[in-house]
Amino acid sequence: MGLRSEEHQRASRIPSQFSKEERVAMKEALKGAIQIPTVTFSSEKSNTTALAEFGKYIHKVFPTVVSTSFIQHEVVEEYSHLFTIQGSDPSLQPYLLMAHFDVVPAPEEGWEVPPFSGLERDGVIYGRGTLDDKNSVMALLQALELLLIRKYIPRRSFFISLGHDEESSGTGAQRISALLQSRGVQLAFIVDEGGFILDDFIPNFKKPIALIAVSEKGSMNLMLQVNMTSGHSSAPPKETSIGILAAAVSRLEQTPMPIIFGSGTLVTVLQQLANEFPFPVNIILSNPWLFEPLISRFMERNPLTNAIIRTTTALTIFKAGVKFNVIPPVAQATVNFRIHPGQTVQEVLELTKNIVADNRVQFHVLSAFDPLPVSPSDDKALGYQLLCQTVQSVFPEVNITAPVTSIGNTDSRFFTNLTTGIYRFYPIYIQPEDFKRIHGVNEKISVQAYETQVKFIFELIQNADTDQEPVSHLHKL
Numbered sequence: 001m002g003l004r005s006e007e008h009q010r011a012s013r014i015p016s017q018f019s020k021e022e023r024v025a026m027k028e029a030l031k032g033a034i035q036i037p038t039v040t041f042s043s044e045k046s047n048t049t050a051l052a053e054f055g056k057y058i059h060k061v062f063p064t065v066v067s068t069s070f071i072q073h074e075v076v077e078e079y080s081h082l083f084t085i086q087g088s089d090p091s092l093q094p095y096l097l098m099a100h101f102d103v104v105p106a107p108e109e110g111w112e113v114p115p116f117s118g119l120e121r122d123g124v125i126y127g128r129g130t131l132d133d134k135n136s137v138m139a140l141l142q143a144l145e146l147l148l149i150r151k152y153i154p155r156r157s158f159f160i161s162l163g164h165d166e167e168s169s170g171t172g173a174q175r176i177s178a179l180l181q182s183r184g185v186q187l188a189f190i191v192d193e194g195g196f197i198l199d200d201f202i203p204n205f206k207k208p209i210a211l212i213a214v215s216e217k218g219s220m221n222l223m224l225q226v227n228m229t230s231g232h233s234s235a236p237p238k239e240t241s242i243g244i245l246a247a248a249v250s251r252l253e254q255t256p257m258p259i260i261f262g263s264g265t266l267v268t269v270l271q272q273l274a275n276e277f278p279f280p281v282n283i284i285l286s287n288p289w290l291f292e293p294l295i296s297r298f299m300e301r302n303p304l305t306n307a308i309i310r311t312t313t314a315l316t317i318f319k320a321g322v323k324f325n326v327i328p329p330v331a332q333a334t335v336n337f338r339i340h341p342g343q344t345v346q347e348v349l350e351l352t353k354n355i356v357a358d359n360r361v362q363f364h365v366l367s368a369f370d371p372l373p374v375s376p377s378d379d380k381a382l383g384y385q386l387l388c389q390t391v392q393s394v395f396p397e398v399n400i401t402a403p404v405t406s407i408g409n410t411d412s413r414f415f416t417n418l419t420t421g422i423y424r425f426y427p428i429y430i431q432p433e434d435f436k437r438i439h440g441v442n443e444k445i446s447v448q449a450y451e452t453q454v455k456f457i458f459e460l461i462q463n464a465d466t467d468q469e470p471v472s473h474l475h476k477l
Ligand SMILES: CCCCCCCC/C=C\CCCCCCCC(=O)N[C@@H](Cc1ccccc1)C(=O)O
Pocket: 166, 167, 168, 169, 193, 194, 195, 196, 211, 213, 269, 304, 305, 308, 404, 405, 406, 407, 408, 409, 410
C-alpha cells in the first residue's frame, strides 16, 4: 500500500535509537509506575489515592510531554487523562492511542516478588500491570517524550487517552469518548490493548504471528436465582435452593454453546496459516468449511482457541447460605458469557434458558452488550496497514499478520461513534504461559520487550504522518 512516498519518509525520519541513559530511564519509569497500586476492586471500589498519585507521577517522568505548547493535557472524570497533540497539518484526520493504568487486584500468594514492587530480575520487570496495561500507558508517553526531545513535530494530530477504570468497565474512557464527540472529532483509527504477537502456541509451528484484533466478543453477566422455602436443616425438603441452582449451573457448564465457525476473522487466520504448513495440514486449513469438525475438535481442546470458536460460559459467582443448620431461602449464581460474533445477547439468553430448562430458576441480566463491529483490515484500512507496516519494521522476523476477534473487552468499545477503524494490539510477544499471567500471578515483561514496545510506538507515530486518508468503510459484521 502506498502509505507515503519512501523518499519523504526517509527525509524527515527520526531513527528509533535510544541512548544507554534513555534506556535506563525508561525502564526505571515503568518500575515506578508499577509501584503505584492503582487497583480497581469493583465498580464501587478502587484505590483513588493511587489513581491520583499516578497522575502526578506522569507529570514527573514525562516533563516534555506536559510542557509542550502544542499538547493539551486534560484530566477527565477525576482520574483519567486525555492528551491532545496538535499536528502541523489540519487536513489530516486525527487518530487515537489508548491504554489504561488501573489494574486488577494482586494478592501476594504465588508471586515470586511482591506484585507492586516493580522488581527487576535477570532483565525482567515483575509486577501487576507490566502486561495489562501500564506497559502501554508508559510506552505511549515515553515514545512521545523521546520524540519531543528530538524536536519532532507531528503532521497528523492525535490523542492519547489513559483510562483509570477499564478493569471495572467504568466511565473514564466513556467520558473521554463523549468529550471528543462533543468537540466534533472523527478519528481515522484507534489503537488499544488486545491482540499480540503469538509465539510458540501452535504445536510444531515455530513462526510468530502478529494478531491484530479487529473486533471484540460481546458479553453478558447473567444472575440466576432460586427462591425456595427456608427452614431447619434437621428436616430438609427434598430439594433446596442450593441444590436446584447447583444443578442448573452444572448443566450450563456441561453444555457448551454451539461452535460457530463460519464467518469472519477465524477463516482468514486459518487460510493465512495454511501456507506455512506442509501437506495435508495446508489443505485442511485452506478449506476450513470442509474440515470444520476436525479443526473444531482440535481448537476445543485449548481454552484460548475454544474461546475463538464459540460463546464461552464461565461460572464466576455463587452465593447462598449463612449458617450450617439453616436451609437458605435464596441461592444466586452469576455466569459470565463472552459472546461469539455470530450470536447476540438475546440468542445466548434464549439458549441458556433452554439449557437450564427449570422454571424455578429466575434469570436477571446484570449487564450485556453485543459483539463489537468488525473494523476493516483490507489494504485501504489506514490503521490496520500502519500497524502491519510498523510490525514489519520493528519485528522483521514476523511474516504473518492476521486479524482476530479479541476474546476480552477493552475501553475502545466506547468509541464506535468516532471511527470504524478500531484495532487492539500489544506490540509484544506472548507465549501461552504469559497469557495466564494477565490477571494471574507473576505478571512480568522483559526490559527488552518494553523497550521494543516504546520503539513500536515511536515508529507508529511517525508512520501515521502519511498523506494517506482512510477510505470510508461500513462496519462489517
Ligand atoms: C489461531 C490462534 C488463535 C489464538 C487467538 C488468541 C486471540 C486473542 C485475542 C485477544 C486477546 C485478548 C486480550 C485481552 C485484553 C482484555 C483486557 C481485559 O481484561 N478486559 C476486561 C475488561 C472488562 C470488561 C467488562 C467488565 C470488566 C472488565 C475483560 O474483558 O474482562
